[in-house]
Amino acid sequence: MNFFEHQAAARRGSGRLVLLFVLAVAGIVLAVDLATLLFTGSWGATAAATVGTLLVIALGSLYRIASLRGGGAVVAAQMGGTFVPEDTRDPSLRRLRNVVEEIAIASGVPVPRLFVMEQEAGINAFAAGYSPSDAAIAVTRGALDRLNRDELQGVIAHEFAHVLNGDMRLNIRLIGLLFGILMLSLIGQRILIYGRLGRSREGTPVLVAALVAMAVGAIGVFFGRMIKAGVSRQRELLADASAVQFTRQTRGLAGALKKIGGLDAGSKLQDKADAEEVSHMLFGPGAALSGLFATHPPLVERIRRLEPTFDARQLQQLEARWRTTPPDGLAEDVALGFAARDAGGTGGPPPLPPADAQVLVTPPMVARQVAAPAEDDYRRAHDLVEGLGEELRALARQRDAVMPLLVGLLLDPDAAVASRQRSEVVARCGEPMAQQAFELRRLHLEGLHPALRLPLASLAFPVLRQRPRPELETFLDTIDAMVHTDGRVSVFEYCLSCLVQVQVREALDPSRHARFGRNKATGVRQEFATLLAVLAQAGHPDAPMQAQRAYLAGLQRVLPRDHLPYAPPAEGVQALDAVWAPLDALVPAAKEMLVEALVDAVSSDQRVSVAEAELLRTVCAVLHCPLPALLERG
Template structure:
């Protein structure tokens, strides 16, 4: 199952969730109606009275459930993953941390983010949780947060931590997080009647001394609401189990795809089984997030378990695994619990005192077939993870430090967007100085000078590393940064397509993080209705990559044959060049998953029409794919034959 198939699968599960929610609501309403029928003595009442009373009770109950679900979902949506992490006692990882466990966590997360083509999420630690667990939460990858327990940091070595983080990134990339948020909202609604029942029961109990019929009826309604609420609890657990289990197997498989090894993930699962704390969480909110955790947060009977049995998960990764090994590990670790950092040292996974020199820049050609590149969307190749580590290692430490800090990340980001053309850069400098003051404009100019020595291949990874610090700025500052990006783009008419795409991507990521939706909103369209936008994108790419008109048109035709094989569209490069893409993004992003798969193939066919894909073109390709919410890993060398999705 490739990325685009998983996108369709998540949509099907979302529809399934709606039906399960509706079924649970019908059951709860029926219980409340029965209680109302008995409490109000409707057996002897006229038919129209019975119908009217039950209709009102049903409506009030359904509205209460729906409103509670909607409010809960909106609160979680607006708070992003950080809200969920903080609700469980999560603490943000400091930007200047010197703690070796936290620095190791940050390095692992950034490497996997770049390897998977996803934005770097916010990082949280649950310091008071000794169990081994983690989760990813958020409405979209742009406002995602990954949280790990203190036990996971302390007990897991680097390879095991990589496996756990890669598992969570699969939920980020494949759209599971939004489904999890919706599930939390749904569950809040169908269990909310239990709270209402307790409140009504307390009120009815106080009035019970008056022995009036109203109090008695109120008690009956309260008991019914309480019973319906607990029916909702049972239904909610069944829904979570039905929705979550298979996705955990898929996330384990994706983690292996990301890291290209099973030992790390299997080792983490074995430590869960071999340590007394397991994956259990102490937080009172564990029930709310149990379906999004790496391991079971609480012990449930198998019918309500949100995760497959631990032994089964290990056996999928290691078919030779013997469950009796867990007993041996329990005995071994009861006296000497494992230490992840000590294991790193023993395994040679700690960073060297003097890092090796960065590898030389790779050859300028990257042969690749369009279907191979499309298959790598959301599915990193074997070389993606080590290549991501190499990319980060090649970025100077001082630039990484400024990218991590909220007080220096803004001028650094503006510096990335300043043009290499002196005239254009001067106009951009004047724009920044006029809008935001000369100190910021001077700082951005200095950063641009520092970035001049940066390999162009590293601009996108550095931008990805900088995104969390930008997101952590106050909301008003983020709006100011968005204005600055827009102003730089407007002053940058002579910039390259890549620099335009980089500024557009940065704007989209920050806007989506702040507003939980792309700048153009959520749209749905079809390839037929998006003919104009598709032709614009392919024409711009063909025109930029091929100066000769005949060659450019041939490249355009090659892409069109991939995307719309039975459609004839004229090759007309827009007069405004790549700026015409601003009007095309909404329709292109609104295409269904399968159409996006063909569009990625078409883009590769255009860019690689000459038989090669340069490093600069591959980074441009990643940026365009990111605009379409199709996370593409960095392409390192020729794509191997085994990159097709399994």
């Protein structure tokens, strides 16, 4: 499956989840009604029990969903995760951050927030959040200590597959819904543990009610485990396959799975309650559930899919060897030659293609690359990170420098326009920020290779999202004012500002932006036409006939039966303000056609420049269709 098929499957999975939840609730209500009728013989009491049970389940689910409104970082913190700062110098944490940053840039998504579960010796990880903008990835201390870089890369690539394929959104909703159907069991347990009434005759009915609640709650536990197992197992195999496609080698992922099977700690989490609640999200089983309740395929099966000749007896040999000498991931990195890479000793950044270089692309090829990075994309991402230079990377990770840095990226090359933009920045954020932004522009950003602008923004987004909400609101207002200073705004500056807006808005209110698209292509004809016209005009500003041909090529791809004339909007790129929301809400199949149409519009000769490729990536990112850093494939 490609990205759009995964998104469609996730949308269907969301519908199945609601259906299974309704069936589970019906089973619990029926059990409570039967118990009430048996003990009281009253239909009135039975009706009251029905209402009460539904209220308990609904309030429990709503409470848990509300507690997760903060998105991935909230889940990671509730699991005991410790935030990994962007400027960490700890070798194992620096290695983790390097791997995650390179995979994020290769995928075309913002760098997620990182957490480490320091108290967990098992090898495990999970991704949580409503969208890539608020995603968090957490790994255990055992994963950092025991896995080498190849293996850690395989685990992180597996988790990125969940981020990109829409699994993450489904998983976090599952936590909220399942909490509701477990409420009766939890209530019964609390009454038995903390209640004192059971010691007297008057307390007997309460004790009986608690026992009934626990018995009925067992039905909720059964359904909850069945739902998680049904949702999770196949998705874990798909994520394994995506990780292999990405890294183009099975060694790392298979090695991580072998270490889970060969070490005493395995992938188990110490807190059984937490492990049970998030078991469907974890890289490896966090609790000892098997058979129908297993949230993951058998470990040997997962390894054999990666290494068909694998013999289960090898795990026994590894277990015997590691019992006396446990593996050390950082030491293995030294032996494999990875240590210098993560310490920054790579011998200088590799050359990037010329800014006017042309790459050969086709619309279906680009559509297949959406959220489907491969090994060469990962290699190029490493090269892009190195190409930014240590000083610029350090600025992107500094809390006080990230806002001026993004402002500097958006400053217009025209001095008169930039002067007006400076006034807007001073009026809202003060003279010091404006001065710092212009200084960063002069020292680091003038002449920055177009292929490096989005990677730099991707590194900056996690730090930006940590600023207080009032500062972010002011910053977004500043960005909007900069872009709309006058009508002469480059398409890239406009789209990058939109991307900043999207990233921050979704991070501020993650649950509000969690949705699956429902719009059909025929319902957004004018929005299609506007976007294609703007891109065609931007690609051929001085050649209206060529721009018209590019526009018609894109329109033919997405709306072949419609005859919408080429009419570039008078307001230029600012006309795109009205198209993002309806186009972002397209069903996955329509989004796939849109991406192909965009490629047609910017490359009627099937070639695009590096600058055009980065523009295409920016537009796709705003529409939540992330593309790899460079479009050609080796």
